[in-house]
Amino acid sequence: MFLNINPSNGIAIYDQVVRQVKFAVAQGAVKPGNLVPSVREMARELAINPNTVARAYQQLQADGVLEQVRGMGLEVAPDAVKQCKGERQKLIQDRIRQALVEAKQSGLEGDELRQIVEKQLTSVFRNGS
Amino acid sequence: MFLNINPSNGIAIYDQVVRQVKFAVAQGAVKPGNLVPSVREMARELAINPNTVARAYQQLQADGVLEQVRGMGLEVAPDAVKQCKGERQKLIQDRIRQALVEAKQSGLEGDELRQIVEKQLTSVFRNGS
Amino acid sequence: MFLNINPSNGIAIYDQVVRQVKFAVAQGAVKPGNLVPSVREMARELAINPNTVARAYQQLQADGVLEQVRGMGLEVAPDAVKQCKGERQKLIQDRIRQALVEAKQSGLEGDELRQIVEKQLTSVFRNGS
Amino acid sequence: MFLNINPSNGIAIYDQVVRQVKFAVAQGAVKPGNLVPSVREMARELAINPNTVARAYQQLQADGVLEQVRGMGLEVAPDAVKQCKGERQKLIQDRIRQALVEAKQSGLEGDELRQIVEKQLTSVFRNGS
DNA sequence: GTGGTCTAGACCACC
DNA sequence: GTGGTCTAGACCACG
Missing domain, CATH: 1.10.287 (Helix Hairpins)
Structure with a gap:
């Protein structure tokens, strides 16, 4: 999953992650049941702090877009699209x-x-x- | 000059002042040469902090909408409209x-x-x- | 506003804050329009990290219980009760x-x-x- | 022994296994002296990690519900019901x-x-x- | 002074 | 390995 993060465009980084993941889901780039990259991996990819990714993922869970699969990570929720x-x-x-x-x-x-x-x-x- | 300030709508108060003054000028509600209320008076009217009004007026001067008239205060610039x-x-x-x-x-x-x-x-x- | 925080009862601290603030609102201990203690003050009172309080307050804003008043802090929302x-x-x-x-x-x-x-x-x- | 495991309901999987085995014992679905499925077999049945089953069985032994029978596996303890x-x-x-x-x-x-x-x-x- | 955000580093439970 | 939480300390915009 490729996201473009701009750390200085006025939008909070965690919010950019949230929006772009939602966008990817809406476009079908990632499908229900797919696992999203782990907090640590995504943080590595985007060169940002894992806590920032975690915050975005928590937001996405609260919004019902991601669901936790214990020990496996987070997957796209069935009705997220x-x-x-x-x-x-x-x-x-x-x-x-x-x-x-x-x-x-x-x-x-x-x-x-x-x-x-x-x-x-x-x-x-x-x-x- | 009547402005409507909403301290809880996400837009910075000083920015609301800036926008609404510009809007008033564009509409012709205040004309070039008119003095705007002093910082203190405007702050009293809007029930906000004088610092906030001062900041808005500074912005408006920087934008060339207001000009200082020594001893008189700030007036709308000739070409502001x-x-x-x-x-x-x-x-x-x-x-x-x-x-x-x-x-x-x-x-x-x-x-x-x-x-x-x-x-x-x-x-x-x-x-x- | 007095909250009892237990850092080791299995419930996340930020969640204890969220629940107890909601409880206080439901009981009428704090009323709509009241300002809640600032993040820093509440953190001092409870002897926890300001970030933890901030997280709780963000949750409470997302839940519509608190509203930001720019430069003043956070107040209880009108329909929070x-x-x-x-x-x-x-x-x-x-x-x-x-x-x-x-x-x-x-x-x-x-x-x-x-x-x-x-x-x-x-x-x-x-x-x- | 049929157990229903839900990896996304907030309860730890090993704990779901523990509870449901105890429940089965309490209901008489499995009786003292019966052997429970091996760690590997149970893990296959439930499509979960063998480590997770092992952990549940350890818990059940510690609770006195299961007992080890050398060379045979684990059986329900006499007074488990x-x-x-x-x-x-x-x-x-x-x-x-x-x-x-x-x-x-x-x-x-x-x-x-x-x-x-x-x-x-x-x-x-x-x-x- | 206020809240918002980010980083860094640590500990935990669970798989 | 996974996510969840907390702490500490820093910087920012705003009033």
Whole structure:
């Protein structure tokens, strides 16, 4: 499992791990029943402190994405995929809505806004990121 | 100048002040040449720490929105309106673009995304906020 | 706020803090809007590591029992009382039910069990703990 | 001897083995003088680590439930039935008492508690588990 | 002063 | 080997 960690982008490292694992699950890159790398191994891979990984994994357990298999490690929970996809979907909708609401408060009319969005949309899906 | 401060919404208070002052300038609620309330008065109005207001005013000076008038206090800079409007515009574009990029990374196609955006757009401009 | 911490009773210290704070809220010992002692102060009081208190407070925030007031500390959330009471109630019912189910599986009949429970009940409410 | 092992329910696997063997003895499913399956066979049956079975058997020997028969393996001890029944009885009483004590500490009065218990009792003995 | 985060190193129970 | 917990000490942003 390859995660890209950026220790200085303002997002807490443990949170980057949480998000990227959820993302990997939503994409099907790791499937229910798969074991995730051990705390120590993941820490080695990412060159961060094992405690930081442990914190991320605890969060993921609390969120129902990972489950402990005694003595074996942590595996992806059976219904994690649906949950992660739904969570992701909801996050995205909220982000978009929030951006639009702010734009409206800023005095833009629906049609101006629609044009801006359309411009960004084509730009994003032409250039890649 | 009336600002709404929420100490528990995750956004730094000084930043809320900065944003709302810029917003007021962009809307024309305060005009170039107007004096803003003194640090102490604003702090009293908002029931926050004067240090916090001072920090916000420093930020606003650094951003060229406020200028010091010796012996008088701080006034809105002559070209602040254009700047604040442009900044706001840019912020909004960035927010929208960022949301769309994340959505794309999450595996959505352009047309699905266009539908979601359109839904949110009509919803936002029907319901108000 | 007085908590009794036992570092060697098998329950994690941070969890003891979480439970006892929830208990205090449920009892009305601390009310919505009250600030809880700062991480550092609580750590001093209980003679434990500030990180351990911080972990407990984070859990309590995630559970919606505490809310951050920027620069002031953490306060009890408005609807925390109802929530803590409900949670406590549910925990107790589950504990009792689980004990009874095990007893049944162990071959006891309803009436034998009823007698045992009644005996324990009177004993508990006579002796104190 | 069929045991149900759940590696992800928070109870140590070796402890699940210990409890279920004792339960089987208390129920008369296995009788004094019967040989229990060898460590290796039991481990194969339950798909767990032989070390884990060994640890459970050691515990059961220490508790006087199993005895070693040279060259034959481990058999159920002559007085294991009485002991297991008594132990089970004591465990159940403790569980019930503990649940009641916690409920009392939580502020419930004897009569409220009596009602809750009665409700759970009838529910448990109507529904099965 | 407040909480949030990270690192380092240690001990534990369990497999 | 696995994860869970605690301690100690450091740095950061914020008020």
